[in-house]
Amino acid sequence: MDSLNMTDELVSFFTDELAEMRLQTKYENILKAPTVYDGYLPLKKNARRGDEDTEQDYYPYVIVRFLYEKDNLKDSNVMKFRLLIATYSKDERQGWRETLDVMNHIKFALKEVDSVGPGLLTGEIESALFEEQMKPLWHGVMEVDFATPSVQLDRSVLGDGFNH
Template sequence: MNAITETPIDMINILAHRIEKIVKDYQLETKMKGLSKAPDVYTGYLGKRFTALPSAGPEVPWIIVRYLGDEDEADGCSGNVRIIVCTFSEDDENGWRDPLNVLTRLKQQLLAHPNIGGPFRIERPFETELPEEQPFPEWIAGMTFKVTLPQVFEEWSD
């Protein structure tokens, strides 16, 4: 029997947990003067944010771990993942550095330890992007890469 028990959803959850561990000690600026914190890590998409009440608390920094799709070919199966980082800085000249720094450090850690759990393994290529248009004073950068997924094979029965 060729039962696959771990899915792309499991992979995203494992990867998000791994990223939480990597960034837990990062202290990044928030919208509240004098308050710094580690980025919140979300899977898929952002939930409801505090945009209606800015005084309710910081909504940045955050990281999204998103599944984009997969390719299942004869020689293996891989999933495409995007990580999006959003930080806050009122420095219009250097604010872009924070999300790029977070992504670079994540990439270094993921490539140094590519087995993220179960059958899932980080693979190259990595592609990093820093959009020219930024939602100042928030700064966004993203990166995409591949993760090896379990492959399903045809079962034969008599």
């Protein structure tokens, strides 16, 4: 399992697990499930050119971001992922609760299955809300580790590495 495939597995898993949630958006009376992205948010449209979308249109969302991998080259491989959670709430006192709710859904879903694709959840699930919030936009972060099968190369296909 390589890191790109594991990222895709996590995006699919979180999309399914969060599909039933209904969270606030910047539009009155429109609720939606968090959209799950890999890596980074898509480019936002330019409001100066007459495009109507702004960054707030993406809320709520979860970004699955690959951080790093430890491969001991023989028998174990661990990948670390950061999850960026963002919600929208005009409630300046309690708005943080929606972000924490998404984080709890993610944590409970991971603990229930214990693995995603070939990745086995290991270590701790770390969660934190940002200390400074850009109200009405609320953010949190999670980090999770997965043990995955170590990639083994078929050396007979590679040859000895020298061209004679």
